Each structure stands twice: as C-alpha cells, then as structure tokens.
Amino acid sequence: MVETQEQRLQVEVTERGIDVPALCAWAADPEAGAVLSFVGTVRASKEGRRVLRIDYEAYVSMAARQLGCIGAEMLSQWPTRRVALLHRVGRLAVGEASIAIVVSSPHRDAGFAALRHGIESVKRRVPIWKKEYFEDGAVWVQERP
C-alpha cells in the first residue's frame, strides 16, 4: 500500500505533554528496521544557575508550517518511512519534554542523518522562543546560530 505523505508525517505545536512512546509506536513500520527519537528536555541548571521553569512561546501557525517543511525534508532527502515533530509551548517544568522528533527508516544510517537534520533545522528555522526563569530573574534565551 502506498501511503500519502499525510499518513507518513505528523507535526504539531501543542500545549499538551508529549507522549514519546506513542509517537514511536506510530512511527513503527514493517519496512523500518530502525525507529529513532530525539527528545529535548528542560535542564535543571544553566551555567551554574538553578532553572525554576521555562516558558515557550510560538508564532504557532508559522511554527507548525516550518515543522511541516522540515518533516517533508526528512521524508524526501533520506529513505525514511515516517516522521513526527512535536513541539510543546507554554510553561514547562524541569525534566519535561519541549520537543520530540521521531523517525523510522529501513536502516539506521538514514534515520540518524534525518533526525540530525530535523533537530538542527528546528533550532535554526522554527519561530519558537524560550524564556528561562531563575531565582533572581528571567531571560529570553539568545541562541548562537
């Protein structure tokens, strides 16, 4: 059965917690020998300062569109089977997942490469911002390109 791209790609900007095992189950495919996932989580400290929480803000419609473009690239530039990119927004506590990218592929090389492209592209191209809260104040993170 030939799947449409719509059936092979799942993207979302969501305020709900991300269910990583469910995404891995969704990405599984009889033709895929590898299912790879990247999960970004909120760290407890930054440069020695204790992080209390992080607020993620998004230009939601454009962010969802960019996630879709990145997912389409992951499907077309490597022999992959299914791709999911989910980014969470709102208030996150230490340890919670901000992003999950899952990709399945017949062999692992393509999966690793597509996954790497996915997370690096999200960090450069998707209009989402995080504000880190410390005990003595909060700051919008300015990532180096």
Add this chain to the structure above:
Amino acid sequence: MRIEVLCFATARDAVGASRLELEIEEGSTVASTLAVLAARHPGLGPGLASLRCAVNEEFVAAETRLRPGDILALIPPVSGG
C-alpha cells in the same frame, strides 16, 4: 496602506504589544517599515540587527516590498528545540 505587525518575545517586550495595525506608505519595504517601528519604539533598536522578518509566514529579505493586508512578523533569534 495598512498592514498587521506581529511581535514576539523580546520584540513584544520592546513594542509593548503582540499585535498592532500599522499605516505605511505604498511601496514600503520590510526595512523601511522596521525603521518606522524602531523610531516609534526605541527599545527595538539594540536587537534590530539580529531581527528576522516574516511576511505571511515566510521568511523574507529586508528589501521585500509589502502589500496591503500583509502580516509582518518580527522574529527575534529563535530558541526552540
């Protein structure tokens, strides 16, 4: 002509609003519109060089001409992922 401007993160802090309607001259570019905004909201100045812009949800170059009804988004350095 009228356009809509969306401001996010540090740009929103500088402008004091997440959305505003702007009246600009016909033929204005993204760059000239940013100059207008920076003049009205000096807080935008320091971060102006690192600001990217999107028009109707697509990243655009500064010399892009705007059209009536366009949605211009001010996009400070992103930090998702």
